[in-house]
Amino acid sequence: MRPAVIDFSKAMERKLVVNDHKGGWDERHCSVGYLEDRLIQELGEYFKNRDVTELPDIANFCMMIYMRNTGRGDDYLK
Numbered sequence: 001m002r003p004a005v006i007d008f009s010k011a012m013e014r015k016l017v018v019n020d021h022k023g024g025w026d027e028r029h030c031s032v033g034y035l036e037d038r039l040i041q042e043l044g045e046y047f048k049n050r051d052v053t054e055l056p057d058i059a060n061f062c063m064m065i066y067m068r069n070t071g072r073g074d075d076y077l078k
Contacts, residue, residue, distance in 0.1 A: 011056040012063070025064040035065050 023029045039061035046054040 008056070008059070012060050015056045015060055025068070027068075032065060032068050035061055035068065039065065 025035060039058065042054055042057045042061055045051065046058060
């Protein structure tokens with residue numbers, strides 16, 4: 001795996017761990033529409049301040065939406 005992908009995925013995982021207390025991202029916890037709305041919010045936060053620490057959050061919401069829309073989201077939940 002490419003070093004940049006490894007580094008970025010570690011940043012994504014750190015963000016997920018910090019937010020574990022919020023619950024999961026499966027159908028029981030939220031809709032895909034909610035995840036899409038949160039993605040838009042995170043994009044807004046990034047573009048408002050150009051804060052690169054928002055980018056792993058953005059990537060995590062993209063990952064969650066991708067997994068839900070491919071029908072594999074539950075396979076990866078804790």
